[in-house]
Amino acid sequence: MIDQFFAGLELALRMDTFVMVAIGLFAGMLIGALPGFTTLMAMAILLPVSFFLDPIVGIPFLLGIYKGGIFGGSIPAILVSMPGTGAAIATTYDGYQLTKKGQSRKALDMALFSSIFGDTASDIFTLIMIFPIALLVMQFGPPELAAILFLSLVIVAATAGRNPLKGLLMMAIGLWFSLIGTDPIGGVERFTFGLFELKSGIPLLPMLIGVFAIPEIVNVIGDRSQQIKSAGKVLGERLKLKELKRCFKTICRSTVLGTGIGVVPGLGQVVAAMMGYTAAKNASSTPENFGKGELEGVAAAEAANNAVNGPTMVPLLTLGIPGDNITAILLGAFIAQGLRPGPELFESQGNIVFAILIVMILANVLFLVIGYLSIPFFARIVSIKSSLLIPLVIMFAVAGSYVFRSDVFDIYMLAFFGLFGVMARAANFDVMPMVMGFILGEPLEYAFGQTVAMADGNFLQFAISDRPGMLAILLITPIVGYLLWRSMNKKMKPIIDNN
Amino acid sequence: MIKMKRFTTAAALALCVGMASVGMMSVGMVSTAQAADYPEKPISLVIPLGAGGSHDLNARVMTSVIPQYLNQAMIVQLSPGAAGQKGTNEVATADADGYTLLFTHNYIDQLQQHVENLPYNPLEDFVTVARINFAPIAIVVAADSPYKSAEELFAAAKENPGKIKMAHSGNWGALFVPAAQLMQANGFELNLVPYKGGGPAMQALLSGDVDITMGFPSTLAGQLSAGKVRVLATAGDERIYDDVPSFSELGVGGDVGFMHRVVLAPKDIPEDRLTLLRDAFGKLNDDKTYQRMMGRMGENIDYMSGSDYDKLRADQKEAYESLVKEITGG
Numbered sequence: 001m002i003d004q005f006f007a008g009l010e011l012a013l014r015m016d017t018f019v020m021v022a023i024g025l026f027a028g029m030l031i032g033a034l035p036g037f038t039t040l041m042a043m044a045i046l047l048p049v050s051f052f053l054d055p056i057v058g059i060p061f062l063l064g065i066y067k068g069g070i071f072g073g074s075i076p077a078i079l080v081s082m083p084g085t086g087a088a089i090a091t092t093y094d095g096y097q098l099t100k101k102g103q104s105r106k107a108l109d110m111a112l113f114s115s116i117f118g119d120t121a122s123d124i125f126t127l128i129m130i131f132p133i134a135l136l137v138m139q140f141g142p143p144e145l146a147a148i149l150f151l152s153l154v155i156v157a158a159t160a161g162r163n164p165l166k167g168l169l170m171m172a173i174g175l176w177f178s179l180i181g182t183d184p185i186g187g188v189e190r191f192t193f194g195l196f197e198l199k200s201g202i203p204l205l206p207m208l209i210g211v212f213a214i215p216e217i218v219n220v221i222g223d224r225s226q227q228i229k230s231a232g233k234v235l236g237e238r239l240k241l242k243e244l245k246r247c248f249k250t251i252c253r254s255t256v257l258g259t260g261i262g263v264v265p266g267l268g269q270v271v272a273a274m275m276g277y278t279a280a281k282n283a284s285s286t287p288e289n290f291g292k293g294e295l296e297g298v299a300a301a302e303a304a305n306n307a308v309n310g311p312t313m314v315p316l317l318t319l320g321i322p323g324d325n326i327t328a329i330l331l332g333a334f335i336a337q338g339l340r341p342g343p344e345l346f347e348s349q350g351n352i353v354f355a356i357l358i359v360m361i362l363a364n365v366l367f368l369v370i371g372y373l374s375i376p377f378f379a380r381i382v383s384i385k386s387s388l389l390i391p392l393v394i395m396f397a398v399a400g401s402y403v404f405r406s407d408v409f410d411i412y413m414l415a416f417f418g419l420f421g422v423m424a425r426a427a428n429f430d431v432m433p434m435v436m437g438f439i440l441g442e443p444l445e446y447a448f449g450q451t452v453a454m455a456d457g458n459f460l461q462f463a464i465s466d467r468p469g470m471l472a473i474l475l476i477t478p479i480v481g482y483l484l485w486r487s488m489n490k491k492m493k494p495i496i497d498n499n
Numbered sequence: 500m501i502k503m504k505r506f507t508t509a510a511a512l513a514l515c516v517g518m519a520s521v522g523m524m525s526v527g528m529v530s531t532a533q534a535a536d537y538p539e540k541p542i543s544l545v546i547p548l549g550a551g552g553s554h555d556l557n558a559r560v561m562t563s564v565i566p567q568y569l570n571q572a573m574i575v576q577l578s579p580g581a582a583g584q585k586g587t588n589e590v591a592t593a594d595a596d597g598y599t600l601l602f603t604h605n606y607i608d609q610l611q612q613h614v615e616n617l618p619y620n621p622l623e624d625f626v627t628v629a630r631i632n633f634a635p636i637a638i639v640v641a642a643d644s645p646y647k648s649a650e651e652l653f654a655a656a657k658e659n660p661g662k663i664k665m666a667h668s669g670n671w672g673a674l675f676v677p678a679a680q681l682m683q684a685n686g687f688e689l690n691l692v693p694y695k696g697g698g699p700a701m702q703a704l705l706s707g708d709v710d711i712t713m714g715f716p717s718t719l720a721g722q723l724s725a726g727k728v729r730v731l732a733t734a735g736d737e738r739i740y741d742d743v744p745s746f747s748e749l750g751v752g753g754d755v756g757f758m759h760r761v762v763l764a765p766k767d768i769p770e771d772r773l774t775l776l777r778d779a780f781g782k783l784n785d786d787k788t789y790q791r792m793m794g795r796m797g798e799n800i801d802y803m804s805g806s807d808y809d810k811l812r813a814d815q816k817e818a819y820e821s822l823v824k825e826i827t828g829g
Contacts, residue, residue: 040550040551041550044551048559048563141703142694142708181581187615199580200580266695319702319722324551325550328551332551335796337795338795340720340721343721344724345721405580406578446695450694456661
């Protein structure tokens with residue numbers, strides 16, 4: 001194994017590999033920054049390019065697009081409050097507030113550093129622990145996933161804010177939105193009002209852009225004082241080492257959480273970002289600053305969602321099973337190169353696997369440089385005059401909603417959720433629990449349906465005798481929920497009294 | 500310094516506009532011109548399934564080679580949703596001018612009409628351009644499974660109806676239908692547990708959550724050579740693995756357990772354009788680069804002409820209708 005590692009290192013250190021990784025990183029970052037274009041699309045389109053390259057060049061090229069794309073998604077989230085993916089929702093919260101305070105450059109720097117730290121740490125952990133992780137992954141089936149998703153919902157509800165009733169109401173609305181469309185297991189149509197367009201459910205992207213970006217646009221248009229901001233000042237300073245140090249504990253916590261969540265198949269980046277953010281808020285002595293432009297909030301979310309990446313590669317590399325669409329494309333790239341991921345690949349061509357893992361880690365160093373150099377450029381976007389920026393943002397909101405599925409109906413959805421977001425804000429409702437309810441609702445329902453099918457009518461006995469893991473998670477759920485709610489309440493209470 | 504700032508601001512603005520125009524371009528060029536020289540603009544290939552799936556990967560290979568036979572680009576457009584109905588409906592309602600094609604499979608094409616109310620009629624709204632390839636399904640158990648042969652499995656399933664768990668990739672999908680067809684032919688009952696795709700279903704088998712699953716040979720190779728799974732039977736008349744019986748040998752004949760990947764066009768497409776497209780796909784099939792790339796992906800090339808496959812579709816419709824009636828008790 002050690003021999004293979006060094007043979008891999010030798011293979012990895014090639015100039016053309018790094019050139020292609022750099023191209024991939026930059027392309028991924030640009031595409032990820034465009035609302036409506038996903039990393040997945042970019043990888044699918046550029047997949048054939050990798051067919052004609054050496055395995056040690058082609059696969060890292062795709063990995064570069066992947067890494068660049070995930071960070072790219074946080075750029076519009078921070079600059080114009082437009083999360084391009086679910087993973088960037090938690091970043092939107094504090095990132096955009098920092099931009100409003102004129103610290104967009106700082107926020108982008110923090111997003112970059114914490115993303116890369118989370119990614120690198122989880123990659124190294126994966127490289128060392130790949131076989132134990134492979135065993136652990138097998139312990140999580142639909143019953144455990146259902147229990148963890150339910151726990152996540154409870155955590156979101158418990159920490160939703162000062163008014164738990166409002167939070168719960170929004171979450172219920174979100175869960176209801178997730179039910180609209182064709183029932184994922186039975187195939188029955190629900191709440192579609194006979195509209196064919198609603199059969200495939202409510203699209204996520206128009207909802208995200210609608211509830212997060214539209215209210216901000218309305219806000220800026222309504223508030224004329226913002227428009228006279230001078231161009232020079234809005235960029236702000238770069239991130240200081242002192243600030244990075246202050247957030248380091250948070251970054252580490254989020255990395256551990258994200259890596260752990262990455263081990264559970266089917267949870268993914270959205271949950272990781274949310275949990276990292278919640279944990280940071282809970283651990284902070286000043287949780288009231290979260291959501292108002294706290295650098296720690298950006299760090300917590302970005303470190304956590306990137307830390308998911310390492311472990312998600314494990315089922316692909318050790319079993320040859322793609323857990324999601326991104327890894328399915330990577331599987332295609334591997335197979336086209338004559339490399340079939342799976343237990344045998346490590347024995348027969350372990351040096352190539354290690355080489356790819358090593359390039360993954362070295363790519364992060366490269367990314368730090370490319371990202372750091374290009375951030376001032378991206379940050380400039382907010383210095384565009386409001387009279388130009390606002391129409392551009394509106395155009396991106398509409399185009400982004402449309403282009404994802406090329407469906408005009410999605411533009412109506414954008415308008416509906418934009419209105420929803422504006423009304424929710426006016427009535428002082430936080431849209432986050434709604435969005436989380438919507439995102440977690442569908443996989444929760446699916447995993448629960450699978451569990452019921454597996455239990456074959458005898459749920460209690462199934463839980464006790466076959467699935468102690470699920471039972472344990474279900475039993476600690478109310479305790480975790482209560483403790484989080486209490487600690488959050490204690491810290492938040494004095495502020496309410498002061499007001 | 501001020502000049503510099505202006506420059507970067509202008510550059511940022513240009514970047515914005517640039518990204519926007521790239522976006523607009525990929526939205527697709529709307530053209531109303533109708534010229535005699537077909538095709539005079541890129542052809543869209545709509546896939547009613549998600550990114551990264553086998554259709555997506557197959558299409559990437561097809562569309563990177565076929566332009567030399569069409570003298571135009573072919574652009575993949577993914578339109579997943581409502582179990583494939585969304586993308587299918589888009590093509591059904593698109594202009595039948597040969598610029599919008601559908602890349603689908605037989606279960607979306609012919610089975611769904613029996614389980615749901617569709618806004619289109621598969622046989623009347625579509626005509627086949629070509630069948631690209633097909634994949635025979637295999638019944639798979641874990642290497643340490645008590646079921647050594649398909650007969651043993653079927654007997655056990657008959658004895659304990661609904662006790663044996665099978666992981667499939669979604670209701671009326673590529674793993675569910677063959678299982679239902681086997682259940683119909685042999686008179687047994689399995690507990691069908693849905694998973695989000697063939698990958699998670701295979702993982703469920705390996706982790707012991709379910710007793711059996713199904714898979715296509717191209718996705719099984721790694722698990723087989725590692726000795727993690729055992730194949731009990733494969734679809735069709737011919738054996739695929741020397742020591743594993745085919746479905747016919749087990750008394751299940753006909754078009755059972757095959758996923759056909761097909762390119763369809765709206766029915767009213769002008770005859771000369773359909774011929775041109777059919778020819779192009781025929782030539783694609785003989786292309787060396789195409790063959791090599793498909794081989795690398797682990798996919799076979801089993802081209803069937805559009806007119807031949809259209810006959811098969813009519814048969815599929817009837818077979819699936821009786822299957823659905825039996826399974827749902829309707």
